[in-house]
Amino acid sequence: MNQQLEQQWLEQFKRYLQIEKGCSPHTLLNYTRDILAFYTFMRREGLDSLSDVTYADLRVYLSELFAQEYARKTVSRRLSSMRSFAHFLKREQLLEENVFAQASLPKAESRLPQFLYEEEVDQLFAGIKGDEPLDLRDRAILELLYATGIRVSECATLQLTDLDVSIGTLLVYGKGKKERYVPIGSCAIQALNAYISSGRPHLAAKSTIPTKELFLNYRGTVLSERSYRTILKKRMNQAALYHEMSPHKLRHSFATHLLNNGADLRVVQELLGHVNLSTTQVYTHVSKDRLRDVYLDHHPRA
Template identity: 55%
Template sequence: MEFVKVSLNSFLEYLQIEKNYSQYTVDCYEKDIESFISFLEAEQIQNLQDVTYADARLFLTRLYEKSYSKKSMSRKISCLRSFYRYLYREQIVVENPFALVSLPKKDQYTPRFLYAEELMKLFELNDLTTPLGQRNQALLELMYATGIRVSECAAIQLSDIDFSLQTLLVHGKGKKQRYVPFGKYAKDSLHTYIQNGRVQLKSKSATNTNALFLNNRGTTLTDRGIRLVIEKLMNKTAENIHISPHVLRHTFATHLLNEGADLRTVQELLGHENLSTTQIYTHVTKDRLKTVYMNHHPRA
């Protein structure tokens, strides 16, 4: 299986160098392909070129048996399809056994979002007299104001923020960049954190960093660290409010559409490559459309 792992490493380098994929995406590809390699070992298949369409179908069956979600199975199959496409290009295999494997039909998915009153309760949780409280407030305000992904939030540098124009330079998937505006609440909380809380946090470390969000040791707050911050805030709420960085992103998009923003604008702000990805938010705006219709149609 040694050559299999060499091929995997070569593919991961291709994703980083030629495709400009983020480290997080590359790590996800690596995990998915390693699970497939474990499957090959269990089935005593020694070479990548020996994998057939029947083996690919069997792998999908194994995923079903392990109760993987349809989304996870689709991701794994898409990953392996790309892997074999690369192997075919490099003439390591003569066919792609995953080319004809059908992806499971996706479940209908309605994004979870927060209502205005739930958001207000979140914004009232932080102790703004402490460095971590100021950081958490700035984190919440900025994520809700811009709808950025957690990986994009962790990557923000001080130089990415333009306070005069109230815009944020976001480093998105595939190293694509976009500018996203933010409002007064985010601006004020960022000012407070940068001028006070961040200074105190940075003094705890000898490492010089320009990252916007720092942890309690004064070093860069990671993706996982941001998730933990949000999780702790959720546990502080007296009511059963489920929040995550992605729920804040969903809330950003839903509130914009509810207030009349067009889908193309929301697509650009979210950094979605395809409009179909943004269209999932139209499901949660039906109540608003009904209200507008009832209030304005002459024969409603």
């Protein structure tokens, strides 16, 4: 299998993912990396074509990944990427057999999502003091992430027109270009109003290029996804909360706190933008304090 043909097939697959499946740039990047990694394995093993790959070759590849101590989730994703790629090539009559469909995906590790306790969330927000433009922006970002549970990728593409503070709703463009409306609480609305009226105009004035994006950096241009992690880490340190923290943990906290306080699982599924209910069910864990409270309230001999 020559490298020119490899690249041609990969480009066809990427167009299919982008146009027919509506995959995000992040998903396309993961597929590309996984397929290129398998191409590298093929060349090392002297396999000239995907049609030459046998189940035994696949077992060798998976064994190598585990030997290199890749997480089960990563191994599963790599196999799933190749399975989808081979399925596409078979559909296009470029491949006769999908050998990747013969291998079962590694069982995922059952790790609960990490989250902040409600008291820690209060501490985080209390630590954001000041009325400088960046203070107003950071407070609005964190309040919005926690109030809505949206992904950072979704937050980074928000425009001013997606927000309606008068009725407290936000139009979110999720995975697969799917749209959903999510409500916004009063604390987030207050923070957003302060940022939009007093913070954003100062930041926007730093750039000669007008932008419709909601959140801007100190240069007045669009805030990158990576910057959200930096902002959160900075604000966590200021609040003396020394967690391994990511913006996604606020999404976990959003879902956990809703369910712990009695929200319906399907409502939380809709708010998070999950296609399958099973994805949302990972948040049905409860804190030790919540377990103890429910036990004391409901057990007849507690």
